[in-house]
Amino acid sequence: MIISYHAAMTAPSHPRLTGPRRPGPGRPREFDTDLALDRAIAVFSERGYQGAAISDLTQALGLTAGSLYKAFTDKRGLFLAAFDRYVAVRTERLRAALEGAPTGRAKIKAVLDFYADSSHGADGRRGCLVVAGAVDLATADPEVAARVTGALHLNEDRLAGFVAEGQADGTVAPHLDPMATARLLLCVLQGMRVVGKTGRDRVEMAPLADNALKLLD
Amino acid sequence: MIISYHAAMTAPSHPRLTGPRRPGPGRPREFDTDLALDRAIAVFSERGYQGAAISDLTQALGLTAGSLYKAFTDKRGLFLAAFDRYVAVRTERLRAALEGAPTGRAKIKAVLDFYADSSHGADGRRGCLVVAGAVDLATADPEVAARVTGALHLNEDRLAGFVAEGQADGTVAPHLDPMATARLLLCVLQGMRVVGKTGRDRVEMAPLADNALKLLD
DNA sequence: CATGATAGGAAATGATCATTTCCGAATCAA
């Protein structure tokens, strides 16, 4: 599966993640909120929070500053909305990638492949919004810090579940500590995202997934 | 070894990394360049490049804007100087941590311990300047991108050397591809720095080093 | 069709920021 994040996101068939807004009184919104957020994700991911100027965002979203502020309150509000959508979309895509995997080990392999896929070429260079949030807002903005921490812990817990599942079905070594192993796998995944920012190709990143599976023996 | 980065850096006994300036004509500089850079490293690491205002930097360095610009040309010049010193200092500290390690495997263990040490508590939260540079300048500034890429490749090559060394001395499995294994280890290291930004403690991070050694079997 | 409410958008606003300027102070070469 070599589908760019944005190609997948702008495809019309993906499941709704935010739900349609109720059409209350007043003039209806002329732009698609989710599409705008996808573009905001791209801008924030590659430039960081502080590096993304409102003018960059209005240009990328095709909105004027007035509309942007009416819809998202703030630059910070836009970032938080984009962050939430990013996590939701990535979670949904990961869930889809996990569908065929029967064992705990196969699921972990699928997660590793998913991240290796995201960490090369143009998408890899664009980077991860969670990492971006961790770097330039984790120390300054408590709410963003909480979301970043929450996203990573969620990922960690999910991985720990797969490790335990693999131990139950015999595909992961029984003596391993699920949480410690999951934390190490989390480091591998986030590290891929950092290394992927330096412009690696598929041949460099894809084999990492297979090699990392040795952590389950 | 649980020494904070800054405690170690402000200690008077560490080897010179930048060399003394020749005292040319004109009024001599009243502040210590390396000490100023160490403080700049702290500010840039925890706030990112764009997030660090000149006023933040002048306050942290104890300099006025005029002096700062005379000494470092630019905000960007200050960042580049801080980045270079950061890499030099970390390399030197890593070299010291590597001194007692006899085998290839022991050296890799030392590197992993070094990063686990850097990725918890206050230092972990402060974060890594290379990661910060990767996130908010890698797409915008070609020179910074080149330095980040160079720093990571250097790390990768050094790790590959240790893998090969371990294969020669029998402490690392002979069938492994040194470069692929080194790249995976690099992901583990950089991932630790990202995860460490979310405020982990030593108990969470230290065991990662031992568990990651399984990648060498 | 009138009212209330919200959206789109251009232009203005106020703050912040990076950078420069200017001047007195300190040092070196002569």
Place this chain on the structure above:
DNA sequence: TTGATTCGGAAATGATCATTTCCTATCATG
């Protein structure tokens, strides 16, 4: 001592940025 040179530092400058304002447009409701 003199002149050249660089530093320290406060204040000014110009640009950029996030945010607001104001006006028009478009809907739901009664």
